Amino acid sequence: MGEHIEKLKNHLKKLAKFESASSLLHWDLEVYMPKKAANKRAEIIGEIAGFTFREFISDKTLQLLENAENEAKTFEEKALIKVTKKEYERYKKIPPELFVEFQIETSKAHQSWQNAKIENKFEIFEPNLEKVIELTKEITDCLGYDENRYDALLDQYEPGLKTSDLHRIIPPLKDFLTNFLDKLSLGNHPNENLLNGTFNIEKQKIFSNKLLKILNFDFDSGRLDVSMHPFTITISHNDIRITTTFDEKDLKNSIFSTIHECGHALYEQGIPEELRELPIGEAASNGIHESQSRFWENIIGRSLEFWKYLYPDFIEIFPQFKDVKLIDFWRSINTVKKSLIRTEADEVTYNLHIMMRFEIEEALVNDKIKVKELPLLWNEKMKEYLGITPQNDSEGVLQDIHWSHGSFGYFPSYMLGNLYASQFYEAMKKDIKNINSLIENGKFNVILNWLREKIHSKGKLFEPKELLKQVTNEPLNPSYFINYIKDKYEKVYML
Numbered sequence: 308m309g310e311h312i313e314k315l316k317n318h319l320k321k322l323a324k325f326e327s328a329s330s331l332l333h334w335d336l337e338v339y340m341p342k343k344a345a346n347k348r349a350e351i352i353g354e355i356a357g358f359t360f361r362e363f364i365s366d367k368t369l370q371l372l373e374n375a376e377n378e379a380k381t382f383e384e385k386a387l388i389k390v391t392k393k394e395y396e397r398y399k400k401i402p403p404e405l406f407v408e409f410q411i412e413t414s415k416a417h418q419s420w421q422n423a424k425i426e427n428k429f430e431i432f433e434p435n436l437e438k439v440i441e442l443t444k445e446i447t448d449c450l451g452y453d454e455n456r457y458d459a460l461l462d463q464y465e466p467g468l469k470t471s472d473l474h475r476i477i478p479p480l481k482d483f484l485t486n487f488l489d490k491l492s493l494g495n496h497p498n499e500n501l502l503n504g505t506f507n508i509e510k511q512k513i514f515s516n517k518l519l520k521i522l523n524f525d526f527d528s529g530r531l532d533v534s535m536h537p538f539t540i541t542i543s544h545n546d547i548r549i550t551t552t553f554d555e556k557d558l559k560n561s562i563f564s565t566i567h568e569c570g571h572a573l574y575e576q577g578i579p580e581e582l583r584e585l586p587i588g589e590a591a592s593n594g595i596h597e598s599q600s601r602f603w604e605n606i607i608g609r610s611l612e613f614w615k616y617l618y619p620d621f622i623e624i625f626p627q628f629k630d631v632k633l634i635d636f637w638r639s640i641n642t643v644k645k646s647l648i649r650t651e652a653d654e655v656t657y658n659l660h661i662m663m664r665f666e667i668e669e670a671l672v673n674d675k676i677k678v679k680e681l682p683l684l685w686n687e688k689m690k691e692y693l694g695i696t697p698q699n700d701s702e703g704v705l706q707d708i709h710w711s712h713g714s715f716g717y718f719p720s721y722m723l724g725n726l727y728a729s730q731f732y733e734a735m736k737k738d739i740k741n742i743n744s745l746i747e748n749g750k751f752n753v754i755l756n757w758l759r760e761k762i763h764s765k766g767k768l769f770e771p772k773e774l775l776k777q778v779t780n781e782p783l784n785p786s787y788f789i790n791y792i793k794d795k796y797e798k799v800y801m802l
């Protein structure tokens with residue numbers, strides 16, 4: 308390795324260490340921190356973020372990049388320069404004062420969103436959201452874009468993705484899903500009541516740990532804790548932490564949250580050490596990250612084969628299910644319902660929740676609608692997409708945390724995750740012929756190794772479009788998701 312590449316890497320790795328410290332503070336904030344520490348903690352995390360931001364956009368970084376550029380020979384070195392340069396140029400375009408203002412305003416907005424949600428009053432959040440959107444637009448205008456302001460936002464989460472891609476993908480998918488929902492309503496509905504009951508939290512913990520174990524989560528490189536909203540965070544290499552949530556009345560919640568976050572963690576645990584602490588040592592994108600969590604949660608975790616393997620152990624821990632037939636249990640965990648809350652949505656309706664958010668976000672950042680129109684518009688869109696209307700703002704426009712963080716452009720990653728996951732799965736089935744029998748026998752390591760080789764080991768060396776092409780020989784093709792949904796849910800609803 309050339310001397311200048313080495314210097315660049317050392318500089319980036321140094322900055323990554325500050326990010327590690329900040330991640331640990333953040334994890335603690337969600338898991339253990341006493342309530343009164345919130346303001347100071349936000350200040351500490353903000354200070355570190357400001358420091359690393361200034362260091363990253365410094366002339367030193369530029370100098371190191373320019374020197375290293377001529378030295379880059381291997382594919383990895385070239386990718387390192389490319390990815391780092393893109394990030395450098397993006398951040399460099401944002402004036403530091405604007406960056407800091409955005410941090411401050413989003414943390415205020417986050418507070419007011421929480422209050423608004425508790426009080427059930429959008430008006431509390433409205434002025435803060437207006438400010439956040441104003442700053443978001445200012446930032447996008449610094450970043451620049453060709454046709455659509457939303458492109459600049461998408462690119463942060465899904466490099467290379469354009470708003471026009473979404474306009475192409477969404478309409479046929481929306482049509483399919485809406486028609487398919489009509490079809491399901493004529494089918495044989497699963498008995499959801501099977502899942503009612505009270506489930507001891509300690510037992511749920513035991514089961515969550517069991518799930519992680521069979522799915523090959525590496526407990527020597529990570530841990531499971533509890534938080535209000537489940538999440539995965541990478542502190543550093545060999546320290547990938549996940550959280551789940553336990554609800555005495557809802558067993559599904561902890562099971563599928565745990566599997567979902569495990570999927571994220573397996574990806575992070577699979578990123579090679581030599582890429583770590585560098586911009587190429589991250590996930591390819593949010594959408595690719597979500598493909599991994601959704602793959603394990605839905606395609607594997609909600610499959611009949613998975614429960615064939617697990618059901619005996621499950622019944623041992625939760626004997627109240629001993630008279631419930633496996634097939635009925637499986638059907639009940641796959642119940643499809645038009646519901647108000649995105650995070651509780653099933654596989655069929657989930658993407659509809661995303662589509663309406665995308666429509667609203669695109670209109671917002673392009674000045675087509677005003678913040679004060681949001682509650683009404685939200686309810687109209689809910690009616691249009693899912694045929695139901697929220698009774699109040701908390702279960703409507705205020706339900707998601709994202710806008711309070713200023714994360715506009717993030718939602719489409721969830722939909723892409725679902726689409727990528729099915730497309731990866733089809734490619735996987737070509738390589739692994741006996742996949743159903745592997746799942747039935749709990750041989751998840753074969754599946755994980757495939758994901759490791761094709762996706763995890765690549766880090767951020769490729770943009771999502773490129774990676775997808777490499778793994779599946781095709782650009783994004785939503786028909787894999789459509790076929791997966793059809794095949795599975797025609798069985799669940801006995802059509």
Ligand code: CO
Pocket residue numbers: 567571597600
């Ligand atoms: Co996720």
